[in-house]
Amino acid sequence: MKRYNLIVVGAGPAGLCAGIEAAKRGMSVILFDENEKPGGQLFKQIHKFFGSKEHKAKIRGFKIGEQLLQEASAAGVEVKLNATVTGLYPDKEIMVMHDGKMHDGKMHHYKGDSIIIATGAAENMVPFENWTLPGVIGAGAAQTLMNLHGVKPGNRILMLGSGNVGLVVSFQLLQAGCEVAALVDAAPRIGGYGVHAAKVARTGVPFYLSHTIIKAEGTDHVTGVVIGKVDDHFKTIPGTEKHFDVDTICIAVGLSPMSQLLKMSGCSMEDNPRRGGEVPVVDEYGETSVPLLFAAGDVSGIEEASSAMIKGRMAGIRAAYELGFCKENETENSLEKCAADLGSLRQGMFAPGNKGKLIEKTEEGIPVSMNLLTNGFVAEDEIVHFPGVTSQKGIHPVIECTQNIPCNPCQDACVKHCIKIGSHITSLPVVENPAPCTGCGLCVASCSGQAIFLVNENYEPGFASVTIPYEFLPLPGKGDKGKGLGRDGKPVCDAEIVDIKSIPAFDHTNLVTMKVPAEFAMKARFFKAV
Amino acid sequence: MNDRLRDIGPFVPGGDDDLIICRCEEVTKGEIRQAVHEGMFTMPEIRRYLRCGMGLCQGQTCARLVKGIVAAELHIASSEVEPASSRGPVRPTEMSTLGNEEEA
């Protein structure tokens, strides 16, 4: 039986970070993942991440995965892919099936002085009539098919769930060339970030909050779906049924920790709804009731990938400390730094402590847009209250960032210091007035929420220009004529493309500038060719 | 102490009792609800009685749903239902593979 100082199960953000920290401190580390590619869900995350530089903000998830993998191999972590851990047994022993294609096709036994389980999460599901029909799939399945395998999950899709997964995957479906017929959630308010909702809404996808799926239609596979409005007790109200012709229904109703290995190990478990389900009882470093058995990332409580990375680091550092691979002083400093980073991610309106609460005012005291929470976009009379939205002479950024989330890349993106967030990472960005803006567009591309626009209200007599972030194909061409769409995705005016910018620094976020009648400068937020 | 004869009210048939909950073993919501009224108050008992969660996927999809249904029938929170344990191998593994161990 082979023995290592640390065995890590799962090569996602938490597992990779745990392995990196432990290996850097001199531990022999082996890391297993059942998949062909490492990175866990990061490789399906093609959007830019939120946070600060420390959290790898504005970098796309799959790029973070590549970076971590390089770090891991540089640190000396032995990464074994296509290697399925089939069991966690007493005395920190694991059994691994080494796939025949890449390895010897045999079962291997390993023992670790310490083990970190970072197996992530699995999607929750919700049953409705005919939910077993082919064509009803998890949102994660959609992501896997389109972002890993280059296959469209369907042509016309209905998304159930307005959390970040539902919103992000809806956007990704649009990017893959699918049509999203509607986004439905039984909750009365959108669960995910408002900016994620807004970028879906402005393309014209309708949101149906307080609605649920009554049934999928079809005999061999999905051909349609019926949704209905729900009352306060989540019972459907007769007479409110709506039908959509769709070939695919995506379910994005949350995640559950994939804690089977931990349950097998005999460590103390608890069913904790706040952490997403059955999770191990852990201390602040992720150590379970079994000494030197750790859990890190989503398997110990559902959070964002950014948090998973930090939780992984903490577990790796702590394991190294307990096994005598690092000094108390260094350990304390490193762990304190991690705790601070984690703390900053857990701030704002979406902090774990605010789950389920209706927040009516921002930290700045501005009324939160209720329209955003129920329809996916901020109404015109609401948007003017936010400090990123100003009316100025000449070109300037308009930042439609209306919720306190831990994210600040826009502040650093502007070399002219037009944008201020300050040291409090969840503060809403403030646009200086007047802003010494050069129209470079770096702020637009830096915003993970695609909430920054460049507006020139005096572009030409009677016309304004609006520059929007654009991540779809085909890219419109200069001179293309079409419609300017409002925040609600409905056509508001004629528009003509006057400029397209795609430079490497924008990292695939194209900047499309459209000319619109001056009175639509603060209304047109998307372009649709006709 | 868990009183297995305590009154949880009568079994009331529901309109969605035909819904498949355990996709692998094709166990319905009605069967699960009925089993609770027959005394199966915990996840292991429900599993053993109906086979839900004992199919190819080993309850990875339905465990949470079944728990919710049992909890509703018992009028308790989902987190209070005694969970089922997990057993290896956590992925279906062929006998020829399992039996083929590397030299120890």
Added chain:
Amino acid sequence: MKTTADVIVIGAGIVGCSTAYYLAKKGMSVIVLEGSNYIGNGGSSRNGGGVRQSGRNPKELPLMIWGVKNIWPSLSEELGVDTEYKQKGNLRLGKTDRHLEILTKLTDNAVKCGLDVKMINASEVKEINPYLSDEVIGASWCATDGHANPLTTTLGFYKKARELGVQFYTDCSVTMLHTVSGKIRQVITPEAVFESDNVVVAAGFESKTLLDGVGINIPMSKVKLECLVTEAEPQMFEQMLGTADADFYGHQTKHGSFVFGGHTGYERYAIDYANPCSSSSFASCASRGIMKYFPILKDAKIVRAWAGFMDECADQVATVSKIDEIPGLYVECSFTGHGFGIGPAAGYNTAELIATGKTPADIQPLRYDRFKTAI
């Protein structure tokens, strides 16, 4: 809370549940106390499902033969659950001359007790089960043996007993028994004291501590057993299977999956964890064992493995008895891994013993005071 009854049964496995059911059927009031959170969580749901007479110790045979005749055939109907009982025989397989010797000895003993069991040769074995490998050179064959589903059977007894008003308390661990004026009377738990003139101890290995506490010593130890389950396969055969070497045993269930138990040889040295957990070596070892007999199953996927503890008696025989020294105290334990097949018969006979003082089957050889020194 109900704390008194005609009978208190300690342990809600198949033995406790069946005892409670047959007592309730006779109109007696019963309380069942179970230490774990679950009904049937010990050996009752952790066994190979055998309902088997062949290969048994002659002391157990009368009760087992009685059970196969009188209980099992109508049990599904009686309990209103599908026990999946199939009486399609038991093959106990041999691959070497030494194996055949063991099997012949067991067979001769069983025949003496009146059981219809015989030795058959390789081609006869193949006729019964064409999927077996050519390594099998002979077997013992008992046509009246079979198998059933331990999970639905145990829970079926529970369900039916509960319907008859039996009061079950789970998560209610009995810490000791108290006698009053020389008779059994009190059953002590951390939360309450239960009282009855009749107490049945049917708590598997845990029976030992309770019985030791009242000066009754049954020599048993706790030994781990492990099983594995495959995915569902098309129906292949219906017999119960075992081997002379006991390297594996099991059957194909109605569902289509195969349930096989086996041994690594190190079960006795397992660390006693609170929850019985599989060892890392078992599933691989058992798979190798099974494939030697059934090469055709090499592609069958294992979906889970489990472990359980048996209450192994010094003479590997169950104890089903009243305790003479302590009137009102009854014991059903030390089933040594045979408890599932024999449990319902033990429950029925114990209920009869309590209610009438007599039993339909001869349980005299299963008395608690049979243990004598070797020399």
Added chain:
Amino acid sequence: MQNRITEHPILGMPQKGRVVSFTLDGKVMEGYEGEPIAAALKAAGIMIHRYTAKQHKPRGIFCAIGRCTDCVMIVDGKPNIRTCVTPLKEGMEVRTQYGCSAKKDDTL
């Protein structure tokens, strides 16, 4: 290959292996070597992977990451193969699964 993404705004052109042929219930199909069988079927518009044992209902891809086991089919004679995590190879014989076998009657 009606459902293939030919160019993606972020990911660019998909990186794929060589084109191989395989059969579905005897019919010759094409896919890329190494991609999951399920991806190749999805790309070709195939929705039904199997019919269930009890209710004989159709099933297809559900989780696409090897957890739910809904997408299992008979591959090269072996039933219950998770097509979403099993790489496609030249000449693979893929069959619709009925219950746990390749025969339709087994679900009746």
